[in-house]
Amino acid sequence: MYPPGETLTDTLPHGRIRADGRPTGELRGELYRIPDLANAVHVVGVWAQSVGVIALARWWGHPVGWVIAFAMCGRGMVRFAILMHEAAHRLLFSNRAVNDWVGKWLLAYPTFTPIDAYRRSHMAHHREEFGPREPDIAFYRGYPLPPESWWRKMRRDAFGVSGWKNLKALFLALRSDSARPIAARILGTQVVMFVLLWAIGGHWWTYPLLWLLPWMTVWRVLNRLRAVAEHGGLGASPDRRVTTHHVRQSFVAKAVFVPFNTGYHLAHHVDSGVPFARLPAFQRELEEAGYITAGLEWPNYRSLWRHARSGAADRNSDAPTTQAGASSAS
Numbered sequence: 001m002y003p004p005g006e007t008l009t010d011t012l013p014h015g016r017i018r019a020d021g022r023p024t025g026e027l028r029g030e031l032y033r034i035p036d037l038a039n040a041v042h043v044v045g046v047w048a049q050s051v052g053v054i055a056l057a058r059w060w061g062h063p064v065g066w067v068i069a070f071a072m073c074g075r076g077m078v079r080f081a082i083l084m085h086e087a088a089h090r091l092l093f094s095n096r097a098v099n100d101w102v103g104k105w106l107l108a109y110p111t112f113t114p115i116d117a118y119r120r121s122h123m124a125h126h127r128e129e130f131g132p133r134e135p136d137i138a139f140y141r142g143y144p145l146p147p148e149s150w151w152r153k154m155r156r157d158a159f160g161v162s163g164w165k166n167l168k169a170l171f172l173a174l175r176s177d178s179a180r181p182i183a184a185r186i187l188g189t190q191v192v193m194f195v196l197l198w199a200i201g202g203h204w205w206t207y208p209l210l211w212l213l214p215w216m217t218v219w220r221v222l223n224r225l226r227a228v229a230e231h232g233g234l235g236a237s238p239d240r241r242v243t244t245h246h247v248r249q250s251f252v253a254k255a256v257f258v259p260f261n262t263g264y265h266l267a268h269h270v271d272s273g274v275p276f277a278r279l280p281a282f283q284r285e286l287e288e289a290g291y292i293t294a295g296l297e298w299p300n301y302r303s304l305w306r307h308a309r310s311g312a313a314d315r316n317s318d319a320p321t322t323q324a325g326a327s328s329a330s
Helices: 025-031 036-060 063-088 096-111 115-127 147-158 161-175 180-201 206-216 218-231 251-256 265-270 276-288 301-308
Strands: none
Touching: 025 276, 036 063, 036 096, 036 180, 036 206, 063 096, 063 115, 063 206, 063 218, 063 251, 096 115, 096 180, 147 161, 147 218, 161 180, 161 206, 161 218, 180 206, 206 218, 218 301, 265 276
16 A cells, blocks of 8 residues: 555755655744644533533434434544544643643543553654554554455444453553553543533433443544554655555545544654644645655545455555645645
């Protein structure tokens, strides 16, 4: 699933972009600004969506409302995770103490994530994509897969097998002297969530049905699909265009599984110090500099996933070509 060699143009440095694609000077200052107020609104928004849809389901009182709430809470888990990722990079708020507190207590712990361990692992991912210490290699290697292998992974995610492994690891962490304090905080937060969602939803089963189960199922599927779209089938290289896919963004994709500009993933890996609000602008700079070319672009996520489950050794007609349209980064 590597990009065609002719798409890896060697035109940099160019203006405000260095040879490795990173911004310099005034552009760097512009792109590195953290929009504190907007991010605060986003944090409030993910909570309002998740608890709001549960409150609406209770108000409606129809089974269809609970089904919609289940799907929306699974989507909400994605939004929590992406904002937590931003906090792990310390790009959510310019005040470090605020960034870390919100990242832990309002984003990570409610969604079962030990953010400090995640931060260490994720920074290792950025330092050495596909290297010997790549922590997420299981998500990326081996593509394209045979269709049966692809669907086997999807079933494990959709039916909670992958989620149970992660949940069981959290309980097992209580046995470890070093991991117990964080595991206890996460589990304590879940007790608070149980009480809160019971009060909002009006039923004791609100938490297991609309919080725990979406995390174990819907979130797992969406997370794997996003991970494959970010790095699946690529390999180690100092050139981020060889380690990270570039996919054309659409409204539906942004609404469902790549919110908060996380779909501009190549730009994020070129310079992980750019907050998500500035990634579209950064991508436009990379396109103008010739670092990102039309031939690098997958036309949509469906085409990338179709190739990822094709079992083919070479790129097929679903892959981006030099005739692909320019990337939509606005």
